[in-house]
Amino acid sequence: MAVTLADVAARAHVSAATVSRVLSGNYPVAEDTRARVLRAVDELDYVVNGPASALAAATSDLVGVLVNDVADPFFGIIASAVQSELGAGKLPVVCNTGGSPERELTYLTLLLRQRAAAVVITGSAVEGGTGEGGADGEHAEAVAARIRRLAANGTRVVLCGRPAAFAPPGTALTLEFDNTGGARALTEHLIALGHRRIGYVAGPADRTTTRHRLDGHRAALAAHGLDGDAGRLTVHGPYDRGSGHAGALELLRREPELTAIVGANDTVALGVGAALRERGLSVPGDVSVAGFDDLPFSADMLPSLTTVALPLQEAGARAARLALGLEAAPAGGAAVLPYELRIRQSTGPRRS
Amino acid sequence: MAVTLADVAARAHVSAATVSRVLSGNYPVAEDTRARVLRAVDELDYVVNGPASALAAATSDLVGVLVNDVADPFFGIIASAVQSELGAGKLPVVCNTGGSPERELTYLTLLLRQRAAAVVITGSAVEGGTGEGGADGEHAEAVAARIRRLAANGTRVVLCGRPAAFAPPGTALTLEFDNTGGARALTEHLIALGHRRIGYVAGPADRTTTRHRLDGHRAALAAHGLDGDAGRLTVHGPYDRGSGHAGALELLRREPELTAIVGANDTVALGVGAALRERGLSVPGDVSVAGFDDLPFSADMLPSLTTVALPLQEAGARAARLALGLEAAPAGGAAVLPYELRIRQSTGPRRS
DNA sequence: TTGTACGCGTTATCAG
């Protein structure tokens, strides 16, 4: 890695400054000079020193992408879309936080250290104990502080799937999913099918996404006077298959007359379905099952899963464009992305 | 971002060099001095300038991870494992190459520019037209050249799921999957069940993984004198659901008497199953179906999918350790990871 | 349009 700007400059008989300008492309340079420089670059197989230019320019071409876990298709799809939209030139630094605010903080600091050009924070936030919908837990405060600092440094911050309230006003752009609307539509669908005792296997109680989806579910129930039992018919657990399995069993224990179970997401619904099968219950004959997210495999389940589709890909791509400043900020700095109810075979009329 | 090493030094009444040593931790510093420095760091909320230190130290703490597409669980799982094993401090730069050698080259160059500490290259390679098992296409040459340069720069290179032949000798460590062995075992399983006419929906013809899996399949067939028809009973396509769907239909057209179809991977098998159902064929009653990779959803399909499990997580974690130099290199610089045949419900005795 | 010269914030070498 011996060849530097100076070497190229010498070979092209120009100054280092000129080479820099040719490579940056943001400054007028005579055509023949440029050609000479480019040839020298090629002949020497010169590769820019990223850290050096980042130091001098005070910004790198790294873009941080915080996700719970890339192995989870929900995040994998978003991360993939971000990365694709970034195009060559920008490099996505994908960080698994596992949903832990501490690790979020750690990575945000690391990204701050790298002078990242932008940061996309995906996934739900952990809510503080006291606030309701606000961002006032101590961790939320710390994360907000980091975001403020990032923004002050010129790093663009985009929240994707997290309420705008979790970043100080004016420091970030936000893309939210309509979790409440989707959940409500889903439960309305079940109620329309005649279901009255509907179980809900929710995510961890302290996540915003969990609460929003639950809010939508409860709103639908309340609209039909069915919310009296809501507390008893709700169990919490992580957003995984095991939680759906255990949750379904627990719900059935609490209320054998259940005719429908909603999973906090598709993966949970998968576990719910498996538990039901083990119990000898048919889906949707005995019990209807529904999920959320519409991950790729959901349509291929048997029976295919009724769920709520979220524009994950679009969200990621748009987040990337916002992060690069290629797209105008949405009005008010935040946009809500639409959901789409996907009624498939796992839900049907209530058993008589 | 005004606060620098010098500011901290001033506050702690020491030199910048001392602060640097305290923060790097790789140099003896008096206990009280260290405490004073640490306090100053804390009080000023100092954050190291990554690019600056990368420039001075000639290496960053970025680790490149090249994958086909993180949205694909196969790669998502590996990437996630790499990232988790990296721990805080190292940042994973995840690059989607879409399997394209050009983009692989582009990202490798970008990583070279960043002075990445290490690079993990996952996924199969594209084979040159002339060679057989070698790495002599022009693209392969170019990629090899980049790898050589990376290695020369001190960047550790780890190939994960790609033959060692695709990196110049001594420049990279390799973790390979036993695709051939797994494929052979899978087809042996089908043959043992009585199947004689077995279709195969393979991946793109020019990928090493495709060839290796096909080799294993053919070897099993040959061992039982069933390879006469192999060419006719094989179709190629991308590693996706649509390919499995179309492939199954085409195979059925070519040979209506087919009693089993193997997909190049689980996603392809999903498509195969869907096509079969549409044709009114039952699985495994009429036709047995098998996949490869054992992705998370495979066990939950109905019928659950017989497949070959690969230690994706372990591979990613180990690749990360090799990349960090935390684990001794395997003998000969390359290790082959074991597969595990997972016999489930999608395969059964040949219909009579 | 091109060259000069300095600064970016760290690390590492070399004294002390």
Add this chain to the structure above:
DNA sequence: CTGATAACGCGTACAA
């Protein structure tokens, strides 16, 4: 164990 000081390689006012 600690302090100067010289790189590290590039961007960019400023000058020509």
